[in-house]
Amino acid sequence: MNAIFLMLMGLGAMALGYFVYSKFICEKIFKVDPNFRTPAHEMQDGVDYVPTNKYILWGHHFTSVAGAAPIIGPAIAVIWGWVPAFLWVVFGTIFFAGVHDAGAIWASSRNKAKSIGALTGDIVGNRARSIFMIVIFLVLLMVNAVFAVVISNQLINFPSATLPVWGAIVVALIIGQLIYRKNMSLLLVTVVGVIALYAMIYAGPMLPLALPEMVGPFSDNQSWIILLFVYAAIASLLPVWMLLQPRDYINGIQLFIGLILLYGAVLISGPDVVAPAFNTNVPEGTPSLIPLLFVTIACGAISGFHGLVSSGTTSKQLDKEPDVRFVGYFGAVGEGSLALAAIIAATAGFATLADWQAIYSSFGKGGVSAFINGGANILQAGVGLDTVLSQTLLTVMVVLFAGTTMDTGLRLQRYIFQEWGSIYNIGWMQKAAPATLLAVGSCLLLAFGAGGDGSGGMLIWPLFGTTNQLLAGLTLLVITVMLVKLRRPMWYTLAPLIFLLIMTTLGLLIQLKSFYDKGDWFLFTMDLVVLVAAILVSLECSSALTKQIKANKANPAAKEA
């Protein structure tokens, strides 16, 4: 099987989804109205509510939702063979993610651009809202812990990337200063910044930097994780314009460069997919494909995190309602194409099946480093970049994404702690520094508690997936209840919702058993908490929907709105 064929099939199917299915969903189900006054116009204030050109809004939506997660998930999931991962990414993007993302923007813009959390309270009920807050906190906790582990692993695997990864922070700091203090032309600064970053990527392989194997009582892996959290804690306390904003901007550029390079290299070199279509010979200890595939790939197929972006910021900038199709649905297609690139790199980037099997020697192995190694081989064959240089380039891309997500995630966690501080009247918890310390502490506890040496962070990847899917389920529930209220067909959002809830609950049960067998009580407890949340979400779904359907039946006079 040639990777070009895989790429064209995947991209073609997603394009078809965009041109046909999203048109149907937006026009017939959401019934978007070009004359509807969106909150961006209704409440325009130049701060939060700003009508924004749809291409710019798409770029900003896409770069906020696409990160390291759509690379990590698929790169782990190809262990079951490329067909299951490919099908779930493609069909997930078309029927789940696109509908979910566009739906979240639509639901929010129809409700004064409130966030999905607030909408859950208004439309489903206050109990559901509390569950929502807990699930969000768990998602943030896990994402920070997992990403710290991912970054530290890559810095150890690819020491050539250490210099550009940390150097990128310096570049971002300088860009921030030049733009805000010196008011320099952004285009000029961009060109200089990107050249500086790539110069460092070029210099990286000549100056590989690694930590000593033991730093005091900590292994190199653990020291990297601690260093990363020290960095993230400081970064999350800085004003956004200083570091986060220029970093995000560079990442956006990196994302497009990376995607173009990878797809271009696949087209030129046309590598063969060496991984089996269905892996019948999975390493021992690999959990069953159903349901674990559907929680291992969350971002790239459907991810609740998108709902937060869609309803929190994107919906406040929506110029015209029909734009939800391009911004939301096509944003999901963009992320699906990143996940597809990850699948291709992790399955077609190796010379033989034996090489591939050596990398995927057990569940959770492979993953990002398979993406980087495979992607680098494809880049070398396609565009002729030196392998080590390509590895450095891809490592920098993944690590920068993950690092920015840690910065944002820690910031959000701090806000949650500060909010709890004000709810329960705890004075010190309302201050930024102690709240950040609490957030970092809980993440470190998870990163170290999960595996002892910090490397166990990857064990929680599927657990992160389940939490993320629960969040998506809650968003789909809000959209479904709104549709039922408007007396429109509900199955286009209800079917994905039911599917997600079943797979998530099954996934949690299977993992619960494996944590129990291993005697890993820390993760067992975490799993149990998420399982309770999953059951509560399912109960909320059935009660909210039956209530609304009964209300509709009791009042048949009201026609479709």
Place this chain on the structure above:
Amino acid sequence: MSLDKFKAWYQKASFYAEEAYNAPYRSAIARAKREQDDLFMLLIFSEMMGVPNPASYYTLELQPLLMERFHDWHIRMGLEHSPLDNIKCC
């Protein structure tokens, strides 16, 4: 390509780049700026509310300049009506 065409293209590219850079963070930055401005308002009007301010001799002349913002400020601070006896804006 003629110079005019290039200029037009450059301006368009600049616009998109500026928007891509600023749009995601516009609200966070505006909010941070507002917080700083609010603190400044408090310093300017502190004497009137019984908080002694050694710089009030200098800040007094700034008061008329900040009058426009006064109403929005006290609403934001959670006071429905003007807290000052001598300045009634609502």
